[in-house]
Amino acid sequence: MSHHNYITGTTKYMNPYVAGILLGTVLLLSFYLTGRGLGASGAMKSVVVSAVDVVAQDHAGTSGFYSKYIADGKNPLNSWLVFQVLGVLVGGFLSGALAGRLTWKTEHSPNITSRKRIMLAIAGGVLFGFGSQFGRGCTSGAALSGMATLSLAGFVTMMAIFGTAFLFAYFFRKNWI
Amino acid sequence: MNTRLTLSTIILALGTVAAMLPGKENDSVMLNERQVLQEMLLDANYFSVDELAHLLISGDPSIQLIDIRPAADFKEPIRGAINVPFDSIFTDNFAYLFDQGVMKNILYSDDDHTAAQLWMITTQLGYQNNYLLKGGLTEWKSSILDPKYPESTAPKEAFDLYQRRAAASQYFTGARALPPTDLFKPLSPIKRKKKKKVEGGCS
Amino acid sequence: MGPIIPINDISTELNYLIAFLIGIGFGFALEQAGFSSSRKLAGMFYGYDTVVLKVFFTAAITAMLGLVFLNHFRMIDLSIVYVNEYYIESAIIGGVIMGVGFIVGGFCPGTGICAAAIGKLDAMAFLGGSLLGILLFGETYSLWEGIYMKSYLGGIKLSEVIGISDGLLVLAIIGAAVLMFWVGEWAEKRFQRPDITKDI
Numbered sequence: 001m002s003h004h005n006y007i008t009g010t011t012k013y014m015n016p017y018v019a020g021i022l023l024g025t026v027l028l029l030s031f032y033l034t035g036r037g038l039g040a041s042g043a044m045k046s047v048v049v050s051a052v053d054v055v056a057q058d059h060a061g062t063s064g065f066y067s068k069y070i071a072d073g074k075n076p077l078n079s080w081l082v083f084q085v086l087g088v089l090v091g092g093f094l095s096g097a098l099a100g101r102l103t104w105k106t107e108h109s110p111n112i113t114s115r116k117r118i119m120l121a122i123a124g125g126v127l128f129g130f131g132s133q134f135g136r137g138c139t140s141g142a143a144l145s146g147m148a149t150l151s152l153a154g155f156v157t158m159m160a161i162f163g164t165a166f167l168f169a170y171f172f173r174k175n176w177i
Numbered sequence: 178m179n180t181r182l183t184l185s186t187i188i189l190a191l192g193t194v195a196a197m198l199p200g201k202e203n204d205s206v207m208l209n210e211r212q213v214l215q216e217m218l219l220d221a222n223y224f225s226v227d228e229l230a231h232l233l234i235s236g237d238p239s240i241q242l243i244d245i246r247p248a249a250d251f252k253e254p255i256r257g258a259i260n261v262p263f264d265s266i267f268t269d270n271f272a273y274l275f276d277q278g279v280m281k282n283i284l285y286s287d288d289d290h291t292a293a294q295l296w297m298i299t300t301q302l303g304y305q306n307n308y309l310l311k312g313g314l315t316e317w318k319s320s321i322l323d324p325k326y327p328e329s330t331a332p333k334e335a336f337d338l339y340q341r342r343a344a345a346s347q348y349f350t351g352a353r354a355l356p357p358t359d360l361f362k363p364l365s366p367i368k369r370k371k372k373k374k375v376e377g378g379c380s
Numbered sequence: 381m382g383p384i385i386p387i388n389d390i391s392t393e394l395n396y397l398i399a400f401l402i403g404i405g406f407g408f409a410l411e412q413a414g415f416s417s418s419r420k421l422a423g424m425f426y427g428y429d430t431v432v433l434k435v436f437f438t439a440a441i442t443a444m445l446g447l448v449f450l451n452h453f454r455m456i457d458l459s460i461v462y463v464n465e466y467y468i469e470s471a472i473i474g475g476v477i478m479g480v481g482f483i484v485g486g487f488c489p490g491t492g493i494c495a496a497a498i499g500k501l502d503a504m505a506f507l508g509g510s511l512l513g514i515l516l517f518g519e520t521y522s523l524w525e526g527i528y529m530k531s532y533l534g535g536i537k538l539s540e541v542i543g544i545s546d547g548l549l550v551l552a553i554i555g556a557a558v559l560m561f562w563v564g565e566w567a568e569k570r571f572q573r574p575d576i577t578k579d580i
Contacts (some may be wrong), residue, residue, distance in 0.1 A: 019405050019438075032382040033402070065517070101498050103398070122485075129515075129516070132477070132478060144436065188558070192551035195448045337389035
């Protein structure tokens with residue numbers, strides 16, 4: 001390893017169980033302070049809605065999907081999740097910097113080219129983005145936070161995401177292993 | 178011990194404690210219909226007209242009389258009653274009146290029926306300190322305001338009761354009775370801040 | 381009594397500042413766990429690295445236990461804490477689409493943001509794709525609206541559906557998680573891929 005990890009000292013990553021407790025504590029703190037869990041896709045939707053609002057205001061105002069986020073002159077970027085996601089960027093960056101992991105890099109299996117990896121990442125992103133809107137939240141907002149409050153929606157979404165990924169893992173194995 | 182075993186032990190122990198906690202800790206007491214009906218049969222939830230007259234005459238400050246007839250029918254109430262029409266209880270956020278621990282609410286309407294309905298609702302919601310006036314306003318009028326002289330063959334107790342009722346009638350209808358206009362002040366509901374559920378999730 | 385901010389009507393600005401700080405903790409924890417590496421995340425589905433399982437369930441259980449105990453000691457009013465609303469069809473369909481997206485793209489939005497923060501180009505591509513996917517959903521919303529809104533059951537809890545106390549459900553989940561952690565570590569040995577794990 002070329003960089004020193006200032007957080008764990010010797011190992012590359014934190015012990016997963018310790019990291020899990022850390023993540024769970026942050027999640028619990030979020031519930032205790034604000035009454036809501038963590039999220040990610042909601043902030044990305046805010047970005048999309050405000051972009052659509054800038055480019056085609058009339059269209060955004062009449063669409064059944066966008067209009068509810070921009071009603072009464074609301075700015076969709078002025079939302080709790082947007083600020084939380086900005087924090088994720090900063091927190092991820094801090095952790096990466098302290099652990100010596102800041103590099104421009106496309107991570108991929110030697111079986112595929114960087115170019116193919118990027119194409120797959122975009123395709124996966126499109127699916128995930130679409131699915132997160134259909135399912136009202138992603139792994140963080142629906143599955144993790146939903147499970148923490150014991151909501152049925154959280155368990156169902158979690159099972160659907162991970163179950164499907166396991167089912168399809170075989171067909172995409174060439175890209176990973 | 179490796180981290181997995183340590184963590185597993187700790188979370189299993191905490192989980193066992195969690196499983197033994199009494200469930201539904203924060204939920205409001207929700208009685209089922211049967212329990213409510215059983216409760217309603219208990220005498221402890223009723224005030225008789227004589228008890229009420231006694232409390233009013235002695236000026237008991239802890240009772241709150243609530244007349245639940247429609248506002249249009251709110252005429253000649255029992256002295257000191259406030260009018261909370263049955264149909265406005267839900268629209269006007271009167272819950273604070275029924276959900277409190279200070280005053281004893283005595284609910285009445287013309288008869289037992291409507292007041293009992295309201296009483297069942299409040300009890301089912303877990304509100305305490307609500308009572309019913311047995312016989313309602315009809316009973317109040319016939320027994321307290323206009324008591325009948327007992328038959329000459331009646332037992333002595335009946336004469337004692339008549340004496341008390343006649344005195345009460347004097348108190349409520351006689352010269353000392355306050356002009357009714359002072360009593361009709363309708364109570365305006367206090368707007369209590371509603372608990373608002375947090376908006377969350379990614380949608 | 382919590383949740384502090386909605387109960388005390390604290391200003392929106394402070395709420396956003398807290399969102400930002402919580403986000404920092406979230407991003408930090410994700411990155412430390414190794415969620416900024418798509419090959420580490422994908423290891424979950426091939427058995428060579430089950431860090432996703434371990435972190436995800438440890439975190440969920442920590443928060444669940446915390447909420448159960450806070451509720452027991454009346455330090456949080458769970459009646460105003462957000463519970464995800466359940467629409468049967470949309471939760472399942474959305475989850476299935478996300479599952480495919482996960483195995484194809486290697487990230488989920490949260491981990492993608494975290495990975496992009498340390499310079500992973502594939503994560504940036506993934507996020508770009510996600511924005512497109514959300515736009516696609518927005519533009520075709522009228523096609524899905526019927527099924528998106530179907531079978532609304534409100535914010536119901538699994539414990540209510542089964543009819544057991546929250547604490548008992550948490551214990552059952554912990555039991556399942558302990559078992560899965562054990563299977564996970566077994567799988568890491570059984571399906572080990574030193575050639576991959578040394579790179580990530």
